Amino acid sequence: MTDTARLTEDLTSAVAHDELAAFYQDLHRHPELSFKEHRTAAGLALRLRAAGFTVTEGIAGTGVVGVLHAGDGPVVWLRGDMDALPVREATGLPYASTVDGVMHACGHDLHVTWLAAAAEALAAGRDSWSGTLVVVGQTAEEAGGGAAMVADGLHERFPRADVLLGQHVTPGLAGFYPHTPGLIMSASNNVDVVVHGVGGHGSRPETTVDPVVTAAYIVTRLQTVVSRETAARDSAVLTVGEFHAGTKPNVIPAEARLAVNLRTQDAGVRDRILAAVRRIVEGECAAAGCPVPPEVTVRPGGYPLTVNDPALDAEIAAVHRELFGAETVLDLGPAMGSEDFSLLVPNGVPYDYWFVTSTPPEVWEAAPGEGLEEKFAAVPSNHSPLFAPDLSVLVPGVRTLVSAALTRLSV
Template sequence: MDQHWQQVYRYLHAHPELSGVEYATADLVARELRSLPGWEVSAGIGGTGVLGVLRGAPGPVIWLRADMDALPVQEDTDLDYASTRPGIMHACGHDFHVAALLGACAALGAADGLPGTVVAIFQPAEETGSGAKAMLDDGLLDKVAHPSICFGQHVSPLPAGLILTRGGLLMAAADSIRVTLTGAGGHASTPHLAVDPLAMAASLVLRLQALTARQASLSAAPVLTAAALHAGERANIIADNAELLLSLRTFTSGSRRDMLEAIERIVAAEAKAAGAHREPVMEIFDSFPLTFNTPDDTERVMAQLTARGLTVLPLATPITGSEDFGLLGAAAGCPSVFWHIGGVDPSRFTAEHRQLLLDAGRLPSRLPANHSPRFAPDAGRSLPPAVAALVAAARSELDRAEQRSSA
């Protein structure tokens, strides 16, 4: 059966779909779930979300979540199952998440006497931070039993099967920011007659990088990245407008507030200093909450995963990546546990790499990371432990409740 889920992964990797339009992916998920004994299936939740429910004896309700969307990235791998869709790629491993959760659904459905209920949530639009909210807004909590605990995982450029997580704050909050600067266009030969928004934007990027440098002494310092700059189309034309896209990661609500206020102040000052004829516009979009693991539950579940043969290592500090998974547990008022699991051939890691990973969160520079056009998990080595991790987490909570009830 492992081979089947690897084939599912390869198919999904070759046929990626962007956030909110995961129609073929959702159809495949629903078909696969309906082919498994015991699973009840609902589709179209929050747009393209899919729910699977496996009912056992009265007991706890476990939610298992996987995201499904791809990214607007042109794939640059030599895989024989590389993306067939120009400019779209599963560059973050959500195809892997889907295959792993389907494999876990098959394993859980094959078990006898399930002491509780398992809900599999296949979520759209994680990359835009809107998918979990869309499913909740569409009545997710009214469609299935409220969870006793929520589990999720994310494949990362770690040794295959290695699990990293921590109790408490695990991942940063995130905001995407669009800054539109308006200058006064003109001829490239007479820049003194124009107000160049491209020069304004370039200066702004440097000032914003200095802003985050001043926060470096914080134990969980914010991260601000200028990821895109668009201005002009011809070498001899000074454009009227420039658009700058920023990504902000913060670890407290106070830090987020302070950073957004500082960015707005610096943007306004830069435009004024350049003599811009109009005030700049700053728009916040694609926001993600903090990802928080309930500490006691994380410690207990990770101990169970270790007891079942999986390798779990604790993270010393939170990760600067972001997720919308935390919205599910927060809305349901239940504990949540999320972890990162390796998807890379372990032979590509040395002992030094492992120590750097634990000490500073650094990965070998030659390994493509999530969102890279060269990122693709080694499914043959990493999919079986990813399936096992989901199954072990669910079974540990179901079996624990059963043992307590029979004591």
């Protein structure tokens, strides 16, 4: 066993499952939306201070950074995101959300738990390594909070990273640690569409230009952009996630609003699809006789590609194999999901990002299908109201972070 794996086992031997479970379940009961994670941030800051970190709160509103110096050596950043989603929980768990319509459906409560415990374990063993550990509790991952923290001076106010490390809980039978060198997560862009019609009484549609019908045609036609305008070799996903129109059944509204989400893994593909979205929206509105051209607006920001440093990923994957078994580390290839993790990284700094599978064994076994892909598609995913990670992943998720940090801290 390497020194990194051996030291990881030593530093995490005192991590108590029951204490972690209590902290995690408390976070799960009290989810907070993007940029509103005040209670969550305070809980993380409290634990970091108790462990000996110098803590700064309020970065971009609710972001938290803890800094621990332990002699000369590399600067390692560990990141965990904190925000929940506007999803009504349907898990039936005894520690289900107590906030109506808000849920930790993406597992960021688990990320905070892992981050806090990893920071505590590394702090307790600071005599066994040297360097600087920077722990980042990121606000609003679901709303571009990484960019907001950078804009609030994240790179200038704290020691410059030599490496940035992070992980994400994911569906899949609990006990696996997917690693992908190079491209691992897709880019994401959101597009807002406003269709302008002519409103009127529901009994006299001939006097109107119905934006609901036009928007419905747009939604349907947009589904052909990937299936008929994008080469099979090019990965892309286009989703219409919002459709808002009308206030009463007997009133034809004057406008309809759509929000489109696009995931791509190539800038040229993204540009072609965005052009197709604009063309289809404008064409359908012209065909319907809309009195005013539609508004098609690509929201600023968006999430870039997440591209792991191959050498760094190989090193961290190797220590994870040592700790958990060679069969537990696998490469599932790039995901169509997106992250703002890479937005936190100063230019030129290598980073690595991996997954921790979390589906309870009984849920996995009961899922229909025989192969991995069939079962993976059948179990609750991130953003589902049924998403419920198995508590068996609490301590392993701490060990993955600790071991990753120790691959770069001077041991």
